[in-house]
Amino acid sequence: MSEKTPVTGAQSSSSTPHLAFTTISNVKLHVPILLSFSEPNYKKWSRLFLLLIRRFSLVDFLTGKSSPSSDDDSEWFQLDALIQGWIQSTVNDEVCDLVLSTTNSTSELCKSIYNMFHDNKPARAIQLEHQFRTTTKGSLSMAIYCQTLRNLADWLDDVDAPVSEQQLVLQVLRGLPDDLRAQTSFLQYQTPPPTFLQTRSAVLLIEQQRAELGVGSVAGDGGTTLYAGSGGVSSGGTRRQGSANGSRIDSSGGGGYGQQRQHGGQHRGRGRGRSFRSNA
Numbered sequence: 001m002s003e004k005t006p007v008t009g010a011q012s013s014s015s016t017p018h019l020a021f022t023t024i025s026n027v028k029l030h031v032p033i034l035l036s037f038s039e040p041n042y043k044k045w046s047r048l049f050l051l052l053i054r055r056f057s058l059v060d061f062l063t064g065k066s067s068p069s070s071d072d073d074s075e076w077f078q079l080d081a082l083i084q085g086w087i088q089s090t091v092n093d094e095v096c097d098l099v100l101s102t103t104n105s106t107s108e109l110c111k112s113i114y115n116m117f118h119d120n121k122p123a124r125a126i127q128l129e130h131q132f133r134t135t136t137k138g139s140l141s142m143a144i145y146c147q148t149l150r151n152l153a154d155w156l157d158d159v160d161a162p163v164s165e166q167q168l169v170l171q172v173l174r175g176l177p178d179d180l181r182a183q184t185s186f187l188q189y190q191t192p193p194p195t196f197l198q199t200r201s202a203v204l205l206i207e208q209q210r211a212e213l214g215v216g217s218v219a220g221d222g223g224t225t226l227y228a229g230s231g232g233v234s235s236g237g238t239r240r241q242g243s244a245n246g247s248r249i250d251s252s253g254g255g256g257y258g259q260q261r262q263h264g265g266q267h268r269g270r271g272r273g274r275s276f277r278s279n280a
Helices: 019-023 042-055 059-063 074-089 093-102 106-116 121-134 142-158 165-174 178-189 196-213
Strands: 239-242 248-251 257-261 268-272
Touching: 019 074, 042 059, 042 074, 042 106, 042 142, 059 074, 059 106, 074 106, 093 106, 121 142, 142 165, 142 196, 165 178, 165 196, 178 196
Parallel strands: none
Antiparallel strands: 239 248, 248 257, 257 268
């Protein structure tokens, strides 16, 4: 028997087809993304594809360690052609056209694709770094905003310019509008620092609370909905604080008009909450 076998980790008989031929009818169900230059998603694509290949112990086809035992080793050539077809089905036309005519095996195809997505790393890193640092929430939903920064961090990792978890968290907070930034500033000082997923959960919660209270995106349109302190949040989005003499003042977060109820008084007035004013 030859030292090299057509399939690493599994030996199939001539009468039984390899599981890869009969199990996978639609590779896009297992690798549901399309590799492209416009959306640099090589790392995600390669990880998903590797998971698929490992299911059938065919990794050596990707690395070039597996080779046909002879020129008549039909199963090896069939498996190699099958994997090439999987790859070509999960890359866009631009990528496929650049590599299809210059490769003859799965390992050559993988190497060509890898090289295309890892050349000019310094230039790509500079461009992605600028995009990462200048991305702000703007009119994006909070979920899309966080996902955009997560994607940019992954793409920077692809070109050997990794972004740390803390850098990603700080950029998420830095790109928020002023009113939201004020509400989330406490996250910067937590020990240990929050992870990206924890930060994402916090800002999504704030966005949901603001939507429920009908608070706009302009600073001062409503009360603070997430804060640290002894006060609370009323159903109308107002913050309740106790005063020194035992009275309770309900005021909006911007320090505007509120109602003052005096426990020992005979009247109810509506006017400015003076306890919140620092200037006459």
